[in-house]
Amino acid sequence: MRKMYLLGIAISLSSPSGWAQTPPSALPPKDVFVADLLKQMTVDEKIGQLRLISIAPDMPRELIRKEIAAGRIGGTFNSISRAENRPMQDAAMRSRLKIPMFFAYDVIHGHRTIFPISLALASSWDMDAIALSGRVSAKEASADSIDLTFAPMVDIARDPRWGRTSEGFGEDTYLVSRIAKVMVDAYQGTSPALPGNIMASVKHFALYGAVEGGRDYNTVDMSLTRMYQDYLPPYRAAIDAGAGGVMVALNSINGIPATSNMWLMQDLLRKDWGFKGVAISDHGAIIELIKHGVAKDNREAAKLAIKAGIDMSMNDKAYGEELPGLLKSGEVPQSDVDNAVREVLGAKYDMGLFADPYVRIGKAEDDPAELTGESRLHRAEARDVARRSLVLLKNQAQTLPLNKQAHIALVGPLAKAPIDMMGSWAANGQPAQSVTVFDGLRSALGEQGQLTYARGANITDDQKVVDYLNFLNFDAPEVTNDTRPAQVMIDEAVKAAKQADVVVAVVGESRGMSHESSSRTELDIPASQRALIDALKTTGKPLVLVLMNGRPLTIDTQQQQADAVLETWFSGTEGGNAIADVLFGDYNPSGKLPITFPRSVGQIPTYYNHLSIGRPFTPGKPGNYTSQYFDAPNTPLYPFGYGLSYTNFSLSDVKLSSKTLAPGATLTASVTLKNTGQRDGETVVQLYLRDVAASMSRPVKSLKNFEKVMLKAGEQKEVQFILSEDDLKFYNADLKYVAEPGEFDVQIGLDSENVQQNSFQLL
Numbered sequence: 021m022r023k024m025y026l027l028g029i030a031i032s033l034s035s036p037s038g039w040a041q042t043p044p045s046a047l048p049p050k051d052v053f054v055a056d057l058l059k060q061m062t063v064d065e066k067i068g069q070l071r072l073i074s075i076a077p078d079m080p081r082e083l084i085r086k087e088i089a090a091g092r093i094g095g096t097f098n099s100i101s102r103a104e105n106r107p108m109q110d111a112a113m114r115s116r117l118k119i120p121m122f123f124a125y126d127v128i129h130g131h132r133t134i135f136p137i138s139l140a141l142a143s144s145w146d147m148d149a150i151a152l153s154g155r156v157s158a159k160e161a162s163a164d165s166i167d168l169t170f171a172p173m174v175d176i177a178r179d180p181r182w183g184r185t186s187e188g189f190g191e192d193t194y195l196v197s198r199i200a201k202v203m204v205d206a207y208q209g210t211s212p213a214l215p216g217n218i219m220a221s222v223k224h225f226a227l228y229g230a231v232e233g234g235r236d237y238n239t240v241d242m243s244l245t246r247m248y249q250d251y252l253p254p255y256r257a258a259i260d261a262g263a264g265g266v267m268v269a270l271n272s273i274n275g276i277p278a279t280s281n282m283w284l285m286q287d288l289l290r291k292d293w294g295f296k297g298v299a300i301s302d303h304g305a306i307i308e309l310i311k312h313g314v315a316k317d318n319r320e321a322a323k324l325a326i327k328a329g330i331d332m333s334m335n336d337k338a339y340g341e342e343l344p345g346l347l348k349s350g351e352v353p354q355s356d357v358d359n360a361v362r363e364v365l366g367a368k369y370d371m372g373l374f375a376d377p378y379v380r381i382g383k384a385e386d387d388p389a390e391l392t393g394e395s396r397l398h399r400a401e402a403r404d405v406a407r408r409s410l411v412l413l414k415n416q417a418q419t420l421p422l423n424k425q426a427h428i429a430l431v432g433p434l435a436k437a438p439i440d441m442m443g444s445w446a447a448n449g450q451p452a453q454s455v456t457v458f459d460g461l462r463s464a465l466g467e468q469g470q471l472t473y474a475r476g477a478n479i480t481d482d483q484k485v486v487d488y489l490n491f492l493n494f495d496a497p498e499v500t501n502d503t504r505p506a507q508v509m510i511d512e513a514v515k516a517a518k519q520a521d522v523v524v525a526v527v528g529e530s531r532g533m534s535h536e537s538s539s540r541t542e543l544d545i546p547a548s549q550r551a552l553i554d555a556l557k558t559t560g561k562p563l564v565l566v567l568m569n570g571r572p573l574t575i576d577t578q579q580q581q582a583d584a585v586l587e588t589w590f591s592g593t594e595g596g597n598a599i600a601d602v603l604f605g606d607y608n609p610s611g612k613l614p615i616t617f618p619r620s621v622g623q624i625p626t627y628y629n630h631l632s633i634g635r636p637f638t639p640g641k642p643g644n645y646t647s648q649y650f651d652a653p654n655t656p657l658y659p660f661g662y663g664l665s666y667t668n669f670s671l672s673d674v675k676l677s678s679k680t681l682a683p684g685a686t687l688t689a690s691v692t693l694k695n696t697g698q699r700d701g702e703t704v705v706q707l708y709l710r711d712v713a714a715s716m717s718r719p720v721k722s723l724k725n726f727e728k729v730m731l732k733a734g735e736q737k738e739v740q741f742i743l744s745e746d747d748l749k750f751y752n753a754d755l756k757y758v759a760e761p762g763e764f765d766v767q768i769g770l771d772s773e774n775v776q777q778n779s780f781q782l783l
């Protein structure tokens with residue numbers, strides 16, 4: 021078992037594999053126990069187990085408890101406290117067979133303490149920090165009686181128009197797969213049966229990130245080789261790590277909705293990958309089969325879904341209403357329903373609920389006095405993880421770090437934005453508990469320096485957009501505009517800027533702009549804020565842009581106007597403190613982009629590991645019939661893997677232990693990394709491979725390993741990567757996972773563009 025210590029907190033990182041064989045108590049082994057229970061169940065009780073319902077605050081609780089006691093509900097989501105869930109579990113204990121309920125929730129990047137959004141977590145490239153965020157989330161959620169999270173979300177996102185880009189870990193298969201495993205291990209710990217741990221349900225299976233045009237819920241059409249090579253591995257990594265659940269995607273895949281896709285759910289997931297857990301539909305997805313145009317009514321939708329192997333129906337009525345008739349008529353064999361029930365019961369067994377239905381609910385006398393109390397937060401952990409996730413994109417003439425004696429003008433609509441700080445899918449995070457950028461700078465300065473604040477602009481002045489964002493969020497309007505005329509706000513900000521030594525402008529998106537159902541056709545900073553930046557630029561004062569956003573934005577003009585740019589994404593409960601740590605140099609930034617920043621929407625997709633092509637862009641080639649747009653460069657604004665530090669690093673040439681690699685043997689690639697600057701700092705050494713001539717066109721480079729390295733000023737270190745034949749494998753045209761003999765380039769760099777290269781032959 022590996023133990024890691026971050027901030028003095030011991031976190032067990034042992035692999036959960038094997039837990040399923042270990043009964044959580046003196047219960048019989050899972051298969052025996054479940055088979056026995058199944059035999060005792062009526063048809064209605066079986067169908068009841070397949071229903072997962074959403075609990076809204078205004079739902080009649082008594083009715084729900086009645087349904088549960090009658091064995092008609094298998095689990096809930098969105099009921100998120102012990103006091104709320106206990107009476108439901110009590111009701112389950114009154115049911116004939118006392119089958120416990122489970123309680124699920126979208127714990128995506130924190131439960132009560134909100135960590136940076138997933139895209140930001142990925143920007144840390146720090147597996148210990150990411151694990152810490154997952155462990156704390158599991159501990160907090162479990163303490164609130166949550167048994168299962170709909171996470172990790174590992175959809176590869178190559179089109180930042182898609183609002184859910186913020187929820188995932190970026191564009192790269194290798195990086196996302198590494199994180200998928202880390203997250204599953206962190207949520208489930210040594211066993212999802214134990215209190216303090218929760219079951220992971222990886223989503224959205226599959227390929228949701230590839231919706232056409234980046235428009236949410238749109239279709240996905242993709243070659244099998246691209247699927248196997250680029251999009252499927254992260255789900256597989258989560259499943260191989262033992263994820264107990266899979267949430268099925270809302271999209272279709274090559275014309276067949278995931279929810280009715282036999283190939284996806286049966287052949288790939290169950291047969292090829294050996295998945296043994298529970299498959300849960302997404303919200304209302306079974307009935308949506310009608311709108312997909314593959315089912316004529318609810319009855320057919322239920323039939324298609326159960327046949328495909330969707331075990332649980334999330335918040336739609338199809339299973340409850342239609343399965344009884346379908347079973348009676350013989351259109352659905354009993355074995356299909358039994359298989360689904362077996363998986364649901366098996367998951368409950370694995371969550372430890374048969375051993376103790378109250379394993380996470382506990383006793384009423386132990387319920388927290390203050391559900392959202394300060395004492396329940398993990399602020400130190402959130403701050404540390406958040407600062408590791410910030411990415412320094414530009415720092416001209418050492419504008420950063422800022423001097424604490426300086427007079428700072430802090431402007432921008434996101435400088436005091438507690439809700440936005442948390443990002444979307446912020447579970448039970450309380451805006452009042454989040455530290456804004458203003459709060460963070462204020463407390464870092466203490467009695468020193470001077471801080472003048474001016475809002476400067478609204479996030480957007482486009483009322484249609486404001487209405488849309490507020491409509492998305494039904495609890496309370498999230499975007500409230502200052503009603504002063506735009507020019508008045510700008511003038512106020514300019515005045516503040518003129519009096520200050522430096523301007524820090526916090527600009528970008530509201531959290532709702534990077535969310536489910538929040539796709540955009542443009543990725544600019546909204547016009548109101550661009551006008552503010554233009555005006556600030558005219559003051560001639562050093563200008564620092566602090567970006568808050570959930571996806572790459574097209575900021576070419578603004579990054580040229582700025583002296584320094586810090587990408588902070590949505591950095592969570594402690595975001596403001598973390599940002600202050602970096603702005604003042606109390607923490608040296610070390611984040612690297614997990615996704616490419618395009619110059620314009622027209623360049624999308626801009627992912628770095630594109631295939632080699634016959635006419636690659638060749639600058640300066642006369643006539644130039646090479647692949648390019650003639651009105652803009654091919655290169656991205658910021659490449660994948662990019663991020664600066666307050667110190668400088670140099671990399672030596674790549675040394676290889678041998679120029680050949682025999683199958684079954686290994687080869688070591690090494691570089692010497694040197695901190696050539698004045699400060700201690702961390703960076704990420706990234707190893708990419710290129711298969712020079714293969715049976716198919718292969719990517720110009722693919723990330724295969726990385727190491728985050730801390731070096732004191734002046735220090736150097738040899739960084740070694742061990743390569744084997746496995747690192748060279750890919751899915752060929754017959755979908756065979758093979759390594760083909762021939763030449764391979766090894767590229768090592770501190771981002772994906774600037775690399776040192778060497779090569780070897782696979783024998």
Ligand code: NOJ
Nearest residue numbers: 097126170223302303536
């Ligand atoms: C729909 C979303 O697509 C999914 O990610 C989420 O887990 C469910 N709603 C439940 O909230």
